[in-house]
Amino acid sequence: MLDTTKGLTCPVHAPSDHPKLPAEKVGVLLANLGTPDGTDYWSMRRYLNEFLSDKRVIDYSAFIWQPLLQLIILSKRPFSSGAAYKSIWNEEANESPLMTITKEQTAKITARMAETYGDQVMVDFCMRYGNPSTPSKVRAMVEAGCSKILFFPLYPHYAGATSATANDQFFRSLMKEKWQPTARVVDPYYAHPLYIEALAQSVERAYAAMETKPDVLVASYHGVPKRYLMEGDPYHCQCQKTSRLLKERLGWSDTDIVTTFQSRFGPEEWLKPYTVEEVARLAEEDGKKNIAVIAPAFSADCIETLEEINEEIKESFEEAGGEHFTYIPCLNADDAHIDALSAVIGENLGGWLPHS
Structure with a gap:
């Protein structure tokens, strides 16, 4: 924190009794x-x-x-x-x-x-x-x-x-x-080249450290009621664009990445697919036994990533027959x-x- 008492001076041409002010x-x-x-x-x-x-x-x-x-x-x-x-x-x-x-x-x-x-x-x-x-x-x-x-x-x-x-x-x-x-x-800044690059590097590092490459990457974004989209909120479209740009930067096919939404609250319909349900479907219906999850909408790990993704969503995947679940941390204070x-x-x- 700055010491606001340092460097106080009177404005130029101000009278001597003018209150002293910090430098702009x-x-x-x-x-x-x-x-x-x-x-x-x-x-x-x-x-x-x-x-x-x-x-x-x-x-x-x-x-x-x-x-x-x-x-x-x-x-x-x-x-x-x-x-x-x-x-x-x-x-x-x-x-x-x-x-x-x-x-x-x-x-x-x-x-x-x-x-x-x-x-x-x-x-x-x-x-x-x-x-x-x-x-x-x-x-x-x-x-x-x-x-x-x-x-x-x-x-x-x-x-x-x-x-x-x-x-x-x-x-x-x-x-x-x-x-x-x-x-x-x-x-x-959902489409900023350096943000996409930072996301891509985090995925590449995580994949390089795994013995078995995941069958699919789940990009899980925080959800909002679907009604908000219908009322003009651009969030859904911006999330979809981030996923597309990340996929293109990684050189992947459409089937290598899935966009989902988490943290549903209340009785009304939210943006779909819901992450907690989709990871179970991937394991049960599509036979995807090895998945990785990334949370591009969060700039820092928090309760929704460390507890919800790493516990609740992981448990949903494993109960549906999933075998290997990897959470890729948020970008946090990574240099990129x-x-x-x-x-x-x-x-x-x-x-x-x-x-x-």
Whole structure:
């Protein structure tokens, strides 16, 4: 973190009693979904309440949804979700893997930005739900002298329930600032050549380490209700394009990769095929006994990958007769991923500052 008390000066030509201000710089604010502060009941309840009360995530009428959420779901789900988080918790740092990985990504991107722009750029991260909050990090950047902020939701694909709600929170945070910084939001990078390259390299490394090549690669993306697609959300199409570009980069045929969607919640139909059902079908009906699963929509491993894919979805595959299940980790802080993210940032900083 920057020391906001260092380098304070009066603006040129200002009177001597003018408040001192920090030197102007550009902020790069990375944003991810969020994480509970702990695995206990109340930490989980606070986190789930914030997450599931977001109208971008659950858009049912509050008159119907809130009583159900407060009286039924939040009386039970914190226990099961807490147990799931506990199974993957980073006990040494007392934080979730998502927090650990996001910190590492931020540190590496900070170093890359310093190499290119010197001390002109401040890099930090925030979470949409939980801590560190988006408003607190926007405030810190303004106090540090960031007259411009590039907001970067760490979702390769745009969805109303991910990118849009992160952007909403960012702009709500700007509403509180007396002197608003100039702001830009990074576009989805689902087709960026360096992102596709990083995905391809992760698959190639994983396959090279296996004794037996998988029969098929399952690209499992986080799901959304099918209704969102019908209402204009581009998420489904962007996921399909990532899978196609990855397949082409690897030089594979159409049958070598399957696109699926996970994490279904609630009674309505979501994007299909559902990962948990498709892996069972691949084993039972298609005789695919050896599969690998990758999660291209996640920039960092989290509860949906480490617990849902590596436990629930793996169990579904094995119960259907599958024999070898390999989860290929998210790109996390891999150097190729940092290359991609840094390139996206550099492209979006165009015109704001020169290279050092």
